Amino acid sequence: MSQRRPHKIFVEFEDRSICEAPFESLPETLQLDLMRQPFASKPSPEPEKEKFLILEWDDGWKEVIRVDNTCTEINRYYVISRVEHVGRLSIHKQNDYPELIEIIRRPLNLKRITFADTFEVTLQRSDREGEKTDHFFALTKEGKPRPNMMDTFKATVEQEGVDLRAMKSMLPDRPLEPYEKIRKALGIKAGVRQQDLDDFIAFLVKTGY
Numbered sequence: 001m002s003q004r005r006p007h008k009i010f011v012e013f014e015d016r017s018i019c020e021a022p023f024e025s026l027p028e029t030l031q032l033d034l035m036r037q038p039f040a041s042k043p044s045p046e047p048e049k050e051k052f053l054i055l056e057w058d059d060g061w062k063e064v065i066r067v068d069n070t071c072t073e074i075n076r077y078y079v080i081s082r083v084e085h086v087g088r089l090s091i092h093k094q095n096d097y098p099e100l101i102e103i104i105r106r107p108l109n110l111k112r113i114t115f116a117d118t119f120e121v122t123l124q125r126s127d128r129e130g131e132k133t134d135h136f137f138a139l140t141k142e143g144k145p146r147p148n149m150m151d152t153f154k155a156t157v158e159q160e161g162v163d164l165r166a167m168k169s170m171l172p173d174r175p176l177e178p179y180e181k182i183r184k185a186l187g188i189k190a191g192v193r194q195q196d197l198d199d200f201i202a203f204l205v206k207t208g209y
Helices: 028-036 149-160 164-170 176-186 194-208
Strands: 008-012 018-022 051-057 062-067 071-081 085-093 099-103 110-115 117-129 132-141 188-190
Touching (some): 051 194, 062 099, 071 099, 164 194, 176 188
Parallel strands (some): 062 188
Antiparallel strands (some): 008 018, 051 062, 051 110, 085 099, 117 132
């Protein structure tokens, strides 16, 4: 299911007067900041149909980001360096422009990307133009087998004594305690929105039961 996008934004003043504007008219950075807020997040009614991107860094940090369900495969990953470094992960979408994911946290140190398959990320070349440097990375499909997220999830549920049947029966509610246990055991954080991480846990619950 594609992520539901806000249609309009309303601002109410002290005198109760209200002004409104199309959400798409806001700057992209403001749109993203608003979408990160809990009040603007709604649990996915069908988390098992969502698609998620898992990012891993060389220091062990892991993040999950929900992407549009029309995304099919990774196009490329590159980092633009000016004063700061900003990563760009391009994901192919069916019959549409690619989904572009910004990687803010230590983009030059991204180690592994999982989307359908798992890819090792290695620097291929750096091109300098004026004050800007573009770093292009090779994405190599991981050859050696390693425990995937679902295997790790199932082992975590068993180790932590989490009742998976009870969790599934509670959906779409997301009980805090077992979700926190699973998050901590998996060592995974929200890349953009906390709701993405909650929906990812719900995805594991529904597809891993």
